[in-house]
Amino acid sequence: MDQREVRVAWENFVERGALSASLRSPVAASWQRSKNHQVTIDRARAPLVPEAELYRHRSKYASLRHAARSALESSGTFLSDANSMMILTDPSGLIIDTQGDARVIDAGRAVHLEHGGRWSESDIGTNAIGAAMAESKPVQIRGTEHFCSEIQRWTCAAVPIHDPADGELLGIVDISGPANTFNPQSLALAVSVGHHVESELAQSIRQDHENLLRQFLSKRSLWASDDCVVLDRRGMIVHATEHALSVVRGQRNFVGDAAPTQFLKAIPFDEWPIKLREILPNASFDLVRSESSDIGAIILLHARRRAAVVDRSSQTDLRSTEMPRRAAAAPKPAVTGFVANDPAVQAIVRQVETAAARKMPILIRGETGTGKEQLARHAHAASGR
Structure with missing residues (x-):
């Protein structure tokens, strides 16, 4: 359908509630949802949250903003000549970052297509951000396909960003511009950027897991008598002893x-x-942080503790102090570290420690006298078995 035909279909839907069979299915479904949300077609702009609330949302989704930063910054260059802007929202459709053509960014303020604007379908009717949230897939909305008449001056293409670990919706990447500069390639660009952001998030998760395991292994000899669980910031179990x-x-x-x-x-x-103390009363907890983010926690289970567990670690970081050891248990010999001065050997030892902590099978090969047996013992100690 061309824009004139869409306009006629929109008028018929507004006046009589009849949906044209020729409409693209994402548009028809979004119009119906907008009507169900009791959005009126004369709604001229999206709601705008106060600065304090915007700050809270931007802080809450700092990891998403960090993963999207390079893509948004580069868009400031290649979209400046394309009469478009790139937008990042949180999962509620609230805009937390924008980059691109300064003229388009300025024009967007008239409809609150700016930091703090809420663009879910329940807030402003059919638009690519809200439709991508509702459909959980890439969506492009052009001109008169928007539900509210003032927003029909815009065209937009959006793609949802999901957590690589559990699939949860984290936000939306959107490319918007004036309707008269519609570019069918905008959706492909949004999808490409979305994939890049998810890839960055996945890499960040892997790095956090490595940092958690390094922190755990650096203290494992002190906790040899305790069962433990290592959790990342999402509550996912990175490592655990069988009993724990x-x-x-x-x-x-x-x-x-x-x-x-x-x-x-x-x-x-x-x-x-x-x-955690409510459900694991005989445990102590070490929160692990980096300089810029929360990474996860190490939980120690103390089967014979007689006193209530005292939390000493709500402000610890990657250089946190040791957790209390179980007083009633006889101390076990400390795990002897594998001494290596060569950077290549040190890298191998780190790989073995990581694999051992995850209880992965390890095959050690080498010439006689190269330290295979010592490395095997070190791997066994690092596994916590």
Whole structure:
């Protein structure tokens, strides 16, 4: 359908509620949702949140903004001549970052297509950001396909960004511009940027897991008598001893097929010890942070502790102090570190430690006298078995 035909179909839907069979299915479905949300066609602009609320949302999704930063910054160059802007929203459709043609960014303020604008379908009717959220797939909305008449001066293409670990919707990447500069390649560009952001997020997750395991291994000899669980910031289990895993999975608080600690993802990081103490009273907790982000936690289970667990670690970071050891248990010999001065050998040792912590099978090969047996012992010690 061309824009004139879409206009006629829109008028028929507004006046009589009849949907044209010729409409693209994402548009027809979005118009119906907009009507169900009781959005009026004369709504001239999206809602705009206060600065304090915008700051909270930008802080909450700092990792998403960091993953998208390079793509948004580069868009400031190649979109400046394309009469378009690139937008990043959080999962509610609230705009947290923009880059691109300064003239388009300035024009967007008239309809609150700017930082703090809310662009879900319930806020402003059919638009690519809201439709991509609702459909959970890439969507392009052009001109008169928008539900509200003032927004029909725009064209937009959007793609959802999902958490690579659990598939949760994290936000939307959108490319918007005046309707008279419609570019059918905008959707392909948005999809490409979305894939880039998800790739950056996946790399960040892998790095966080490596940092967690390094922190755990650096203290493992001090915790040799304790069962433990290593969690990332999403509440996913990165490493656990067999007994600790059975204890966590056996809690009555956990139901369904999700990871038993995944509920932590929705809880503020500083409140993790409080929530964990409710369900694991005989445990202590070490929150692990980097300089810029929350990474995860190490949980130690103390089977014979007589006193209530005291949390000493709500403000610890990658240089955090040791957790208390179980007083009633006889100390075990410390794990002897594998001494290596050569950078190549040090890299091999780190790989072995990581694989051992994850209980992955390890095959060690080499000439006689090269230290295979010592490395095998080190791997066994690092595995916590």
